[in-house]
Amino acid sequence: MLRKKKLIASVAVISASLLGISQAEVASAAGATGKVEVFSWWTSGSESAALNAIYAGTKKANPGIEIVNAAVAGGAGTNARQVLATRLAAGDTPESWQSHPGGDLKGYVDQSAALDLTSLYKSEGWSKVVPKALQDSMSYNGKVYSVLTGIHRANTLWYNKAALRKAGVTLPAVVTFADLSAAAAKLQAKKIAPLCLGDKDIWTAAQLLEETLVGEVGAATFNNLVAGKASWSDAKVQTAISHFNTMLTWANSDHKALDWTGAVAALANGTCAFNVMGDWAYGELQVKQGKKDGVDFGYAVIGDPKVFVTVGDSFVIGAKAANKAGAEAFIKSIMDPKVQVAFNKLKGSVPYRTDVSTASLGVYQRGAAKTLATGTLVASLVHGQQLVAASVSQAFSDATTVLEANQDGKAFAKAMDAAAKA
Amino acid sequence: MSTKSAGISRRKLRVNPAAVALAPSFILVFIFVYVFIAYTIRISLSKSWMPGLQNFDLPTPWYGTYHDLFTNFRFQADLRNTVVFTVLFLILAVVAGLFLAIAVSNMAKSKVFFRNLFLMPYAVSFIVTGVIWRWIFNPVSGVNLLLKYSGISSLYEKVFGSPLKPQWMTSPEVFGNMNSLLSNVIPGGDSLQAQMGVPIALLPVIFAAAWQLCGFAMAMFLAGLASIPHELREAAAIDRASGFRYYWSIAIPSLIPMAVTATVILTSTSLKIFDLIYAMSGSGIGFSTDMPGIYVYESMYKALRYPLGAAASVVMLVLVSAVVLPYLVRFNKGTEE
Numbered sequence: 001m002l003r004k005k006k007l008i009a010s011v012a013v014i015s016a017s018l019l020g021i022s023q024a025e026v027a028s029a030a031g032a033t034g035k036v037e038v039f040s041w042w043t044s045g046s047e048s049a050a051l052n053a054i055y056a057g058t059k060k061a062n063p064g065i066e067i068v069n070a071a072v073a074g075g076a077g078t079n080a081r082q083v084l085a086t087r088l089a090a091g092d093t094p095e096s097w098q099s100h101p102g103g104d105l106k107g108y109v110d111q112s113a114a115l116d117l118t119s120l121y122k123s124e125g126w127s128k129v130v131p132k133a134l135q136d137s138m139s140y141n142g143k144v145y146s147v148l149t150g151i152h153r154a155n156t157l158w159y160n161k162a163a164l165r166k167a168g169v170t171l172p173a174v175v176t177f178a179d180l181s182a183a184a185a186k187l188q189a190k191k192i193a194p195l196c197l198g199d200k201d202i203w204t205a206a207q208l209l210e211e212t213l214v215g216e217v218g219a220a221t222f223n224n225l226v227a228g229k230a231s232w233s234d235a236k237v238q239t240a241i242s243h244f245n246t247m248l249t250w251a252n253s254d255h256k257a258l259d260w261t262g263a264v265a266a267l268a269n270g271t272c273a274f275n276v277m278g279d280w281a282y283g284e285l286q287v288k289q290g291k292k293d294g295v296d297f298g299y300a301v302i303g304d305p306k307v308f309v310t311v312g313d314s315f316v317i318g319a320k321a322a323n324k325a326g327a328e329a330f331i332k333s334i335m336d337p338k339v340q341v342a343f344n345k346l347k348g349s350v351p352y353r354t355d356v357s358t359a360s361l362g363v364y365q366r367g368a369a370k371t372l373a374t375g376t377l378v379a380s381l382v383h384g385q386q387l388v389a390a391s392v393s394q395a396f397s398d399a400t401t402v403l404e405a406n407q408d409g410k411a412f413a414k415a416m417d418a419a420a421k422a
Numbered sequence: 423m424s425t426k427s428a429g430i431s432r433r434k435l436r437v438n439p440a441a442v443a444l445a446p447s448f449i450l451v452f453i454f455v456y457v458f459i460a461y462t463i464r465i466s467l468s469k470s471w472m473p474g475l476q477n478f479d480l481p482t483p484w485y486g487t488y489h490d491l492f493t494n495f496r497f498q499a500d501l502r503n504t505v506v507f508t509v510l511f512l513i514l515a516v517v518a519g520l521f522l523a524i525a526v527s528n529m530a531k532s533k534v535f536f537r538n539l540f541l542m543p544y545a546v547s548f549i550v551t552g553v554i555w556r557w558i559f560n561p562v563s564g565v566n567l568l569l570k571y572s573g574i575s576s577l578y579e580k581v582f583g584s585p586l587k588p589q590w591m592t593s594p595e596v597f598g599n600m601n602s603l604l605s606n607v608i609p610g611g612d613s614l615q616a617q618m619g620v621p622i623a624l625l626p627v628i629f630a631a632a633w634q635l636c637g638f639a640m641a642m643f644l645a646g647l648a649s650i651p652h653e654l655r656e657a658a659a660i661d662r663a664s665g666f667r668y669y670w671s672i673a674i675p676s677l678i679p680m681a682v683t684a685t686v687i688l689t690s691t692s693l694k695i696f697d698l699i700y701a702m703s704g705s706g707i708g709f710s711t712d713m714p715g716i717y718v719y720e721s722m723y724k725a726l727r728y729p730l731g732a733a734a735s736v737v738m739l740v741l742v743s744a745v746v747l748p749y750l751v752r753f754n755k756g757t758e759e
Contacts, residue, residue: 078719078723078724079723081723082722082723085473085723086473088473088474089473089474089476103726104726107472107726108474110472110475111472111473111474111475112474112475113474200556200703200704201704202704202705252562253561253562253589253592254560254561254562254563254592255592256591256592256703256706256707257556257559257560257561257562257590257591257592257703258560384724389726390724390725390726391725391726391727393724393725394720394721394724394725394727395725397724398495398496398709401496401705401706401707401708401709401712402495402496402708402709404594404707404708405594405707405708405709405710406708415495
């Protein structure tokens, strides 16, 4: 079968060259060929396995293609971005590379490094099957520039069931700060730290603040704050900040010496009760800590449970890439319904396409997929997903670092107003 | 090293074929060091340079990026941390290195064993050191358990009323406040936002760095001690000088060149420090353990503000040059005489 396809392809190439048809047109007829270099920061366990699932899909649809996996490890993509920046400056463009939607992607669009994918979204009918808010987070001036592999949820409130039982805490369907505050008092009486935190790296604390803020002010206001269209000194924002300050006093006392996995481990051990962490913690709890969903741990959301704070990874086509047809084939395979399911099953996230069957995914993922399709979506600023310059996200981290030391909500507002309006 | 050979080649340029042989490496060094330094300085003066959009337009005023940098809370804290870290780390590492060197050189047995033992941490990567010392200084597990079970903590409680539980890197405190003093001394000192003092959280990091590098200082001092003529020690013994007197009046003064070299090398290490901090404490509460190196990295590759990152790295270059250049000039003079 494969040999036959190759034969057809080579016959097509020969006849095409005789007829003077360009190589790209042939590629679209019999699958793309040639080398496709894919640049990412996915090198570890489940991530590289998930990436390989996309590669397998690309190769199946395009037997003549050769994928060059250029992955750079470390620093949640910071190291990879450094290498990519050097390569782009030198004009050595990979066919496709990983980028966060939002500020990161905006940087590439500003540099005219990423190709406009609007026509692909139209011709393949993707616009109809992906959440509009997510497509918008990758669009500039009405043009969309990348496709998402899958989406993680950042605003999940994990809790240790045994710890809550011990303190006699029951959670309502919609968890407010007042509920958490009452729970904290009961937990502290039992000498259990109410909050699990590991903010040696500041993003975990920044994420706690972000999710508290989104829970307090709602999705629309949060987006306005980030875009500089609303003031950070607003009373509701200040309330959220003071909630955050209070929550820090609930945290395990070694929080500044732990990373996020340390906080998840502490939650699993029951020395603390609640942890605000993205749903990548799910795998950590189940696989590494050996805890059972619904038995040992449960999850909720601060504020409206229909609000879904998104963290996704997307891929673009390099505007100056040599093999654009190959890059397009790779992007198409990311959006292949089968690949979407296979990828997200391995990565622990939720498919970008809302029209695929999630029956084979885990219980948690099925619930999250439902919320993604029907809920209110907000792009995470902390994870660089908001449609603003990357420096706003950095300013949020920096302001949180200072806030931890001085608890000064006014100074925080001043710093963020300056950054968001710049 | 390169300036030394530059001095030689300048004198013998006309006759020496060595100059021809050395030319390629000079050209490469010129391009990959000096041209790139110039390029970085140029980027730091641009308004919005990006790798794919190389726009070199100046901001208004032209030093705008540097103004942003020096009025930034975080960078002010970084400069404070660099100074505090460098001074305390140097004192600790050089003094500990000297003591180790004297101790090892006086050992009757197992000299080689202990020399290697104390040198061992130097061979470990900063990342490993950072992770290990992060665990050791964890306020819940780590060294505080030692204080608890040895009874030191409860003894402290009997004397001072509260148990001894240092917070180590998790402390948000900054000891001392020099802001008002500095605002009178340096220009623009009134725009100081960060509290100028000694961040308590920095102390465990300084300790870890000194632990790692005191072996290096020891090795240099050991070499220095070995080069002191044996007759001097014998003469001192005949004059009935005590061991302390011998070290204080003879050995240590003759070790000063070693101390200067060790200080310069350790200072340049400390001004550039990145990995140890990154692995051990991160930026810390209120940037109490942040460093210019981390700032450069984050402004460039997280915030994508290349001019700002370039400006911060130029400041780092100036700081390192201020330490290394006088040393090289002195060294150069020494070899020419």
